[in-house]
Amino acid sequence: RKEVEQDPGxxxxxxxxxxxxxxxxxxxxxxxxxxxxxxxxxxxxxxxxVYSSGNEDGRFTAQLNRASQYISLLxxxxxxxxxxxxxxxxxxxxxxxxxKLIFGQGTELSVKP
Amino acid sequence: xxxxxxxPKYLFRKEGQNVTLxxxxxxxxxxxxxxxxxxxxxxxxxxxxxxxxxxxxxDIAEGYSVSREKKESFPLTVTSAQKxxxxxxxxxxxxxxxxxxDTQYFGPGTRLTVL
Numbered sequence: 073r074k075e076v077e078q079d080p081g082x083x084x085x086x087x088x089x090x091x092x093x094x095x096x097x098x099x100x101x102x103x104x105x106x107x108x109x110x111x112x113x114x115x116x117x118x119x120x121x122v123y124s125s126g127n128e129d130g131r132f133t134a135q136l137n138r139a140s141q142y143i144s145l146l147x148x149x150x151x152x153x154x155x156x157x158x159x160x161x162x163x164x165x166x167x168x169x170x171x172k173l174i175f176g177q178g179t180e181l182s183v184k185p
Numbered sequence: 186x187x188x189x190x191x192x193p194k195y196l197f198r199k200e201g202q203n204v205t206l207x208x209x210x211x212x213x214x215x216x217x218x219x220x221x222x223x224x225x226x227x228x229x230x231x232x233x234x235x236x237x238x239x240x241x242x243x244d245i246a247e248g249y250s251v252s253r254e255k256k257e258s259f260p261l262t263v264t265s266a267q268k269x270x271x272x273x274x275x276x277x278x279x280x281x282x283x284x285x286x287d288t289q290y291f292g293p294g295t296r297l298t299v300l
Contacts, residue, residue, distance in 0.1 A: 113296075115275055118290070159228075171235070171281070173289060177225070
């Protein structure tokens with residue numbers, strides 16, 4: 073089983089749609105969770121951290137379920153500019169891991185006019 | 186401007202040659218990381234360093250070497266022992282504040298092609 077697994081995608085949605093990405097992680101000791109966005113042939117950039125209580129940033133909402141080891145990202149009112157690959161990222165967890173992060177393989181989103 | 190720079194952006198290498206990728210940061214971050222990304226795959230950790238003159242192997246260190254002589258710099262050498270070096274190489278850094286794991290910030294990457 074992969075340490076971080078995401079929906080395989082790609083997701084093709086029309087402008088204005090709501091789209092949800094799911095992610096599961098295997099290490100129950102993980103404490104930090106993130107969603108990164110990666111545009112084609114560019115570096116990943118932090119979209120948002122994910123907190124236990126859930127958090128929202130404009131059109132983006134992230135949720136964490138520690139019991140199920142599950143993370144989600146909801147994008148409302150999709151824009152063309154949201155087209156990218158979304159990476160679910162989890163810290164390695166446990167002691168002496170040096171802040172290592174584990175990256176999911178990414179879910180590609182394509183928003184069409 | 187504060188940030189992470191990587192050079193070169195594109196690099197072509199002949200088989201059997203070693204090549205060094207540069208990574209510099211002026212964010213005063215303690216920890217630095219090297220990842221490789223292959224098409225359609227997630228990032229995989231090659232090496233990381235939390236302090237000057239110290240570094241640890243990541244998940245795929247074979248065929249690579251690093252040094253951390255200065256806080257700002259963490260160059261990666263891809264040696265001829267690396268069997269499949271063509272990939273997108275990403276450098277990242279983060280502060281260490283002693284609380285929750287801090288965010289990693291990435292440089293723009295170097296795209297290495299072995300001819």
